[in-house]
Amino acid sequence: MIVVHHLNDSRSQRILWLLEELGQPYEIVRYQRDPHTLLAPASLRAVHPLGKSPVVVDGDEVLAESGAIIERLTDRYGNGRLAPPADSPGRGRYLYWLHYAEGSAMPPLLLRLVMDRIESAKMPFFVRPIAHGIVAKVRAGFVDPQLRLHMDYIDAELARNEWFAGDRFSAADVQMSFPLEAAAARGVLADRHVHARGWLVRIHARSAYQRALARGGDYAYASALA
Structure with a gap:
């Protein structure tokens, strides 16, 4: 088991x-x-x-x-489900998104989380303006532009295909769920990202997703678009 x-x-x-x-x-x-x-x-x-x-x-x-x-x-x-065959043309795209999720999408999201926590942390009043100034510069100069770049890229890819690996749902969609749910929860996924938001609606409607929620318990990111 x-x-x-x-x-x-x-x-x-x-x-x-x-x-x-x-x-x-x-x-x-x-x-x-x-x-x-x-x-x-x-x-x-x-x-x-x-x-x-x-x-x-x-x-x-x-x-x-x-x-x-x-x-x-x-x-x-999987018995051939949820992943393209190893020698198929779609295998490379599938593997790309499977690894992109943590290798490229999550680092700027984590940096955004760190910046937000620094801004809300308790600190001496004379330190606060300095800390907030540093956070603002890091966000404006690096974190927020990177997040926009990645969200725009993801949305454009989902405009071409209904699912990340192509026209069929795959395990790459499972892997990509957390970055996009986190992006939606943190206000990074904008209203203009209609294809990515539509993809989130589709995965949340899947019966297997709903069964996993019932078994796993509270999961705040599932209601990120609510």
Whole structure:
């Protein structure tokens, strides 16, 4: 039986969704974020040294990193579903989006989160103007332009194809769900990004996605467009 070490409001939700799409049985071990730091509990380090989620235990194999987990589970249990064949023309596009999600899309989103937390952090009054000034310059000079670049790029790609790997839903769409949900929740995905927003509506309507929500529990990003 596959065991998913699942942290609330995290990337592990998309692993539950993948397993529902695959129709593969699994068990959930639940963890809650610290309400103040929002970090995963230290108990996750007993499963994997980095103490991050998702972590999947499949037999004797312990898998971490969302992209690696999704690729491994899809290849092992997909029976030709959710991924183009290895020798097909669409395989490269599928692999690109599978790795783009964390390699390119998430870093500027994480930087935006860090900047927002610095702005809202408690600090001496005489330090606040300096800190806010630095944050404003970093956001205006790098973070926000990068976010616009990536969201515009993603939207343009989804204007060409209904799904990330082409005209069929795939595991690449599962992997891309977290960056776009996070972008929508943080106000980065603009109203003009109609194709990306439409894609979010489509994935949220999938029955497997809804089943994963029912099993996984509270997941704030699922209502990002509400």
